[in-house]
Every structure is written in C-alpha cells, then in structure tokens.
Amino acid sequence: MELMCPIDQHCSHQIAALLQPPSPLLVQEYFEQLISKRQLHGIKVKQNGEFGKGVFAETNFEEEQLILKDQMLVGIQHPSNKIDCLVCSYCFKFIGSIEQQIGRKLYLKTLGVGISPHNGKGCHDNSSDKDQDNHFVQNHHNSDDGASSSSNSTIPLPTMAVESLMNGELALPYSNKFPLPSVVSCPGGCEEAFYCSKSCAEADWESFHCLLCTGEKSEFHSRETLLKFIQHANETNDIFLLAAKAISFTILRYRKLKACHLREQEKTATSMLGTSDLSLLLEAWKPISIGHKRRWWDCIALPDDIDTSDEATFRRQIRELAFTSLQLLKEAIFDKECEPLFSLEIYGHIIGMFELNNLDLVVASSVEDYFLYVDDLPYPEKKEAEKITQPYLDALGDDYSICCQGTAFFPLQSCMNHSCCPNAKAFKRDEDRDGQATIIALRPICKGEEVTISYIDEDLSFEERQALLADYGFRCRCARCLDEEP
Template structure:
C-alpha cells in the first residue's frame, strides 16, 4: 500500500482543496447573510451550521459524477481478481487515514458533513472518474520573464537575488507543470463509444483550461457526448473499463459489436 499512497497522494491534496474551498465559500455566504440581516434588523443567523448555506457552497462540486473512490478505482494489473475485496478495503482504509489527517488540520464543526468518510470517498471518486490531463505554464519561467521586462536598474537588483536560482535550475526552469484538473461542464457530459465531441488538451495550451472540440457536425438539439475510455479498444475491454462508472454502454457502436 505504500506505493499506492505515493501514487494517490496528489488526489488527497486535491480532495483537501475541495473541502477547504467549500468551507471558505460557506463562510463568505454566511457573512453575507449576517450583513443582510443586520441591515434589515432581522434576527442574526445562528452560529450553528446552516445546511442551506452549506449546500449552496457545495453546489460547484455537486454536479460532478461521483462514486466512492474505493468502489470505482480500477483494479491494478498485479492484483488478482480473487483479492479484489481485500484491495478495495485497503483503499478505503487509506482514505480513512488521509481523512483523519485532514480533520486534524482543518476540521470545522459547522461544516462537519464535509468530513464524513462517505463524502470524502465521493470527492476522491469524482476526480478518479472525471479528471483530465492538463499542462500549465511554469510559474518559475513566468517569474523570470517578468524580471526580464523590468527597467534596467530594477532588473539588475532583482537578478542579484534570482540569478543563483536560475543557474541552479538550468533548463528546468521552463518545464511546464503537468497534472490533472476537474472541469464541471465536462463532468456532466454523457459517454458514447462513438462520441461527437472530445475534451481536448494540447501540450501547447498552457493556460490550465480545457477545450471541447466537435468531432463532426452536431445538429441542433443533439446531445453532445464524449468518450470516457479509448473508443478504439475492443468491445469487451471498453465495457470492463466503463463498469467503473456504474453502467453498461448501449451506444450504437456497442449494440452493433455486441451482436
């Protein structure tokens, strides 16, 4: 499980950001309501959790398709199917341990529902099923470009500090940051093995954004679909991968190949 922890550590960090950002949105919504109540001379909002505000703060995340991480994570090639139950239990325990660390760091009593293992598992599962590879420009390179554009005197002063770092980094200072991202619109799109669109991310697109590109003409009123898996895989392999999403694909391509 140590290797699994190393490989999934980033997904725990992303889940922690989801929870912390939701708490911040909740706090802002509550502060706004308190101000409005003060202006209207109405009774103040209670110090206790307001579930309606918490649900409002949760709304940007709620649209993503979510299954519990330990239910949807793909079985590694080196794990026999007979050991699947034990593997998924280990994954659940890994999530539980991560959640306890998160609670110790940022637990908020008013937002307690966010810290349940069920919610945490669904957040991680959301990223497991909906993430999209992306590339972001190196912030270090952007910083050095900013230094280059400074007036001469300021540039000289700045380079006295930054030049040793630039020398130490060498050519690596311009390496782009690669990772995964969650995009709400993409996460709401249904699957088809013969999709009419693709969630696209070119290496030269370094703004952290994703683009949906039509793969052909799309008629007015026609549903826009993407493929959750490699649609060129054989029928059986596609169905096995899609089982992690909790459905059996019945798109025209699958219906034709099944028969």
C-alpha cells in the first residue's frame, strides 16, 4: 500500500504553485541580479530553447582562464568526512591549525571512531555524487606524488603525544607556513558546526543553522527528533541533510519577508492587501525554484546491483525512505505558515533537484600541503624536521591526504549544459581554498559562445555516454555525439 502524505492533499494548490517552473523573464531577472550582486563579469544566463537555461560568454576567454567562481546556495560536508577534516560549516575552509587538524584526527582514531564511506549501498546510495562526476572537481595534487608515508597501515602514537598536538602544546616544524583561521564555535552551542569567522557563523545561523542546530539556543521543536532525523540521514543518505537546509533556508527567508512587510504595514497604517502568505512563500522559495527538478524516486539512477525487473520496488523503497526522513524533519522544525514545504511532493522535488544538479564539494587538504612541503625541503632541513613529523605521518598513513568532501548546489554552475566535447570544466586551482565551484576554460571561448561542461566521463564510448546521460533525462545531441552516432 502506497504511503500518503496528508499535506500533499490539503495543500495541493500551494504545492502546484511552488513547483510551477518560473517564467523566462523571472529567471532572467534572478540571474542578472545574482551576477550583479556577486560582481561577476563575462557571463550571462540565457534561455537556450529546448535545453532550458544556459551560461554564455559575454567576453572572450583564453584557455585555462577562470570563467567564474560560484558560491553555493546550499552545501554540506559528508558526515564521515568530519572525522578527517575540520572545516568552516559555511564556507568550508580548513580551520584551526595544522597541529589541531592532525591531533584531532589521530585523537578520534584512538577513541575508535571509524572512517567509512559517506553513503551506503543499494537504495541508500547517494547518487547525487555520481562516480562519473568525480573528474569535475579535481584536487590540485596528483595522487602519485605523496609525502613519504609508510603504507596503508598506521603506527599508533602515545595518547599524550596526540593530545599535546591537538591542544596546541606542541608546534610542528614549519607549520607556521600554513596558517589557518581560528575556530569559531556555533552561536547555538552545538558541537557539530564550527566556523572560520564570526561573519560565517552569523551567516550560517541566519540562513540555515538556527533551525537545525542541536544546541541549547536553537529553535528546534524537539531536540530528540532532530537528532533522530540527523541519525537517519547519516545512516541512509546524507542528501536528506541538504534537503533540510533548503527547507530551513526557505522558512527563514519567508519569516524575514513577512517581518519586512509587517513593518511596512505599520509605517503606512495600511493592511497587507495583495500580499498573501503564499505570495511571500513563493518569493522566499525563488532561489530554490530556479533549479531544474524531478521527483527523487523518479530520477535516481538504478544501481548496478538492481535488476530492471525490480525497478518498481526500488523506486517505492526510495519514496518510503524519503517519507520516513520527512516525518522526522517535520516533527523537528515544522512551521505551520510554511506547511507546503513539508509535503512529500516538495521534499521529493528538492532532493531530485540535488540529484540532477549537484556538484562534488572538494577543498584541498592543508595537512597534505604541509607534509608535501616538509617532503620537498632540502635534505638537511628535511631530515631534522622529519625527526618530529615522521611519527605523525606514519600514524596517519595514507589518511594524511584526505581532502574536505561534500556535495552542494551551485546556482550558476547548475545552469551549465552538458557537452561530450566541453569547453570548460570545474577545477580547483592551488589558490581555491574554499567550497566555491571554480569553472575554468578548457580552450579559448569566444564572446557569445555557450559555456559547457561534461556531466560524465567524456572518454567513454558513444553508447556508454548516452546510457549515463539518460539518467539526467535527455539524449545528448552535441557535435561529437552527432558525429559518432551509428
């Protein structure tokens, strides 16, 4: 028997309005304002006929030139990655110090905190971070060029040595070459979110975190239920955490918009004629409305270990998984005025938007940079430094190079269409040390030309590429595919 969400039934009108694709004019205005606010130059978002939106060059770009850096709308660090990397929960820069990063990771290991993949198997697989997308955001270090770590096996250190490093009682040689921002605690008092600055802490609190914080100063309805929601997401699919951020973001925008309208009403001594709760909710929802959406259980790729004869069962399980997550989230942060956001239809479309549009969030490891620096020192200095650093490197093993990993929705990057012979790619340079998406030209791009990226591994055969792109809901008709089509 199919699960029914009551909100889907009695809020059907509002849900339909929220899921109505925005008009081309509204889309154009939104991106013009976004590009202007971010002071970006040389690009424009345009409607692109049958392909919907597209990003176009407004100037000439040279090969390897930066086209844009795109700040995420919503993003998360994979929960298991928090063991390895202490980063700002808003901008995802590494924070603390090299000593704190190393000491914290080793300390968690001594407590028996395991390191596991960020998602599970089968119907719990987080396909928003598809393997074929991994080449989009490459780390700037070649995995073949590593520090002189012994092997996959690690050599444990005495607890006191680890604690002295984590507590700042021991300074490693040359660590001052890699200064990191000081750790700022969550204003709500939770022990999950940390920041690189007070401004990042405040921005995250005002945009998302005040509804999702498990600290004493948060606004949750039930801390126990919120913790259950988080645990469920961690054990099944962390894309639910991202969906929760999108809903919190919209609720908080709605509250700000309504407060602003009420202030205007008081100033003018008039009623809010023509300003309904739905119109305010639609305005609050606008940044989310821009992304292309399909229901998650309809668009998620069928895993390799699921037979096509079992597809209906698989998609039903995905829907049930989303329903369970939604019920926990609703109990934790429900807002009656924003009730349609807690419908299964809206929840499924939000997750489906991430499934179809998300990009891997990757920030290169400052710890890796540090050990590579020591490894490249002239011999006398290297030998002296390694008397202190080598035991820590041996204790870390190959984990020394793990970067910050997560997933995020980037509004401008998500407008970029696919090509199997793209002229741009997402690529982190040495100087790109936060969670923004960085788009680089692969070849010269002329003014007026569309900027395209590849959603998949373009080195695959025609048949393999088309099969993978079918998961995105289209058949590629780029110049290469037209040329290679049998």
